[in-house]
Amino acid sequence: MSLLTQQQRLQLCRLLEEGLPLAPRPYLLLAQQLGAEEQAVLAQVQSWQEEGLFRRVGLVLRHRGLGFAANAMLVLDVPDALVDELGERLGKVDGINLCYRRPRRLPQWPYNLFCMIHGRQREQVSAWIEALLRREGLAQLPHRLLFSTRAFKQCGGRYAAAPEVAHG
Amino acid sequence: MDAIQQALCQHFQHGMPLCAEPYRAMAETIGSSEAQVLDALQRLQRDGGLSRIGPVFEHSRAGASTLVALAVPEALLERVAERISQYPEVNHNYLREHAYNLWFVLTGPDRARIDQVLDEIAADTGLQPLDLPMQRAYRIDLGFPLAGNPVGGNPLAGNPVAGHPQSKAAPGDTP
Numbered sequence: 001m002s003l004l005t006q007q008q009r010l011q012l013c014r015l016l017e018e019g020l021p022l023a024p025r026p027y028l029l030l031a032q033q034l035g036a037e038e039q040a041v042l043a044q045v046q047s048w049q050e051e052g053l054f055r056r057v058g059l060v061l062r063h064r065g066l067g068f069a070a071n072a073m074l075v076l077d078v079p080d081a082l083v084d085e086l087g088e089r090l091g092k093v094d095g096i097n098l099c100y101r102r103p104r105r106l107p108q109w110p111y112n113l114f115c116m117i118h119g120r121q122r123e124q125v126s127a128w129i130e131a132l133l134r135r136e137g138l139a140q141l142p143h144r145l146l147f148s149t150r151a152f153k154q155c156g157g158r159y160a161a162a163p164e165v166a167h168g
Numbered sequence: 169m170d171a172i173q174q175a176l177c178q179h180f181q182h183g184m185p186l187c188a189e190p191y192r193a194m195a196e197t198i199g200s201s202e203a204q205v206l207d208a209l210q211r212l213q214r215d216g217g218l219s220r221i222g223p224v225f226e227h228s229r230a231g232a233s234t235l236v237a238l239a240v241p242e243a244l245l246e247r248v249a250e251r252i253s254q255y256p257e258v259n260h261n262y263l264r265e266h267a268y269n270l271w272f273v274l275t276g277p278d279r280a281r282i283d284q285v286l287d288e289i290a291a292d293t294g295l296q297p298l299d300l301p302m303q304r305a306y307r308i309d310l311g312f313p314l315a316g317n318p319v320g321g322n323p324l325a326g327n328p329v330a331g332h333p334q335s336k337a338a339p340g341d342t343p
Contacts, residue, residue, distance in 0.1 A: 019220025020190070022209050024202060027188055038188060045223070046186050054223040055308065058180045059209075065216030066169075073264065073271070084304070091306030095319040099306040102235065105298050109237075109268070114300075119319035128319045146264040146271075153253040153261035153272070154219070 004044050008034045012044060019060075063118045064151060070122040074129055075111035077104070077142040083113055086138070090115055093132065110142065122147060169217070172200050172208040184221070232282050233275040234301040237268035238293065245269070248293050257285050268298060 004012065011034055020026040027045070028038040048054060063071060078086050083101055090113070091099040098116040119125035126145060133139045169177070175198040185193035191209075192202040212218040225231075240248045245263070249270055253261050261272035276282050286297050 013225075016222050017225070020222040022191075022206055022213070022221070024189060024191060024206070026190065042186070042188060048223070049186060053226055055226045056182050057186065057223045058182055058184045059177060059221050060219040060224060061177065061181065062216055062219050065218070071262075084306075087304065087306035096307060098308065100302045101304040101306070102300040102302060105300070109298050109300070114235075117319055125319055144266065146266045148262040148264050148271075150263040151261070152249045152263065153259060 002037065002040060004034070004036055004040055008036055009044060012041060016045070062154065064154075068118045068120055070119045070125045071148045072117045072119075072122075072125050072129065073146040073148070074115040074117060075144050075146065076113040076115075076138070077110045078113045080112075087113055089136065095128065095132075111144065169212070170208065172198065172204055173212050173217075175200075176205065176208060176212075180221075231275060231277050232279045232301075233273055234282055234286075234299055236272055236274055236286070236289070237266075237298040237300065238270040238289075238295045239268045240270050240293075240295060244293075248295070251292060252289065255285060255289070257281070 012030060015030050015033060021029045023029055025038065027042045031038045031041045034041065049057065063069075076086075087099055087101055090096055096115045096117060098114070100114045101112060102114055104110055104112050117125055117129060119128065125147075129145060130139070133141075133143065176194065179197060180194060184190055187193055189202070191205045195202045195205045198205075209218060209221065213220075238248065238252070249261065249263070252258055252270065252272060255274075257274050257276050258272050259275065261270070263269055264271050274282050274285055276285065282299075282301075286299055289295075289297055
């Protein structure tokens, strides 16, 4: 079995980011596009998996398409000394899908902790978040709830030009 | 969602077999046939519930990314949003309710490319982007919780796939 060339690895990366073909032998189809052998493509993907290049492999669902149209970004202004502790705490709450620390950009943007919450209905999501903040004793922290009202573009991250990937 | 789609969502968001015939292996796990699995995935994709299947690349290992916000005047919104969506580096471009109303993720091979695109966007739109790279992750997106979402109820209850009456958009949601 011959290994993939760097060019083929890059191309494979791009193809994978568009999703595996929904056909009985998906790696064979990818291999044909690359001009490579099915086994070489499969071995490359398995090796990327072992190297930890993938966060996960599987179904990538769309919240909106599943009827979860209320998508809220909760942003909080947390004192720097407390942000890690609070982030760890909120990150464990079921219902919070993402919890990240990001920089403030003063004076325009004072918030440093970001959480994403998905639900069916806006009122339900707002009520759930306010109850959570009260329960956690955080209601007094400056915070905002930014609902998304429209998706202009929705797709997975594209990293295909990444050098780490290129010589993976 | 039918029973096969539910089973696929429950078993294969966090991992799937990396073998020559993955759909056959998935079918064996959930006790169905390869043809049924492929059909269920194709329907879920067509109905808008499935984006794709396969690897989700790890940000920190595979490149650079940042969250960006723009405060776009209402009158320019359509034009700016469309322009932003055209960048191949942009994904998850959303309208949100705030003075900073356009939010999107920029990804690239490295931070230098991100800086370059931010400059291009500023020049293109005349708006100063907020650059909000992740500094620390306390919880990363590991797929959608299907075993009962505490916020919105279980998406597997009933048939929430787009187009069905139960999936009507929340008030205030512009399609």
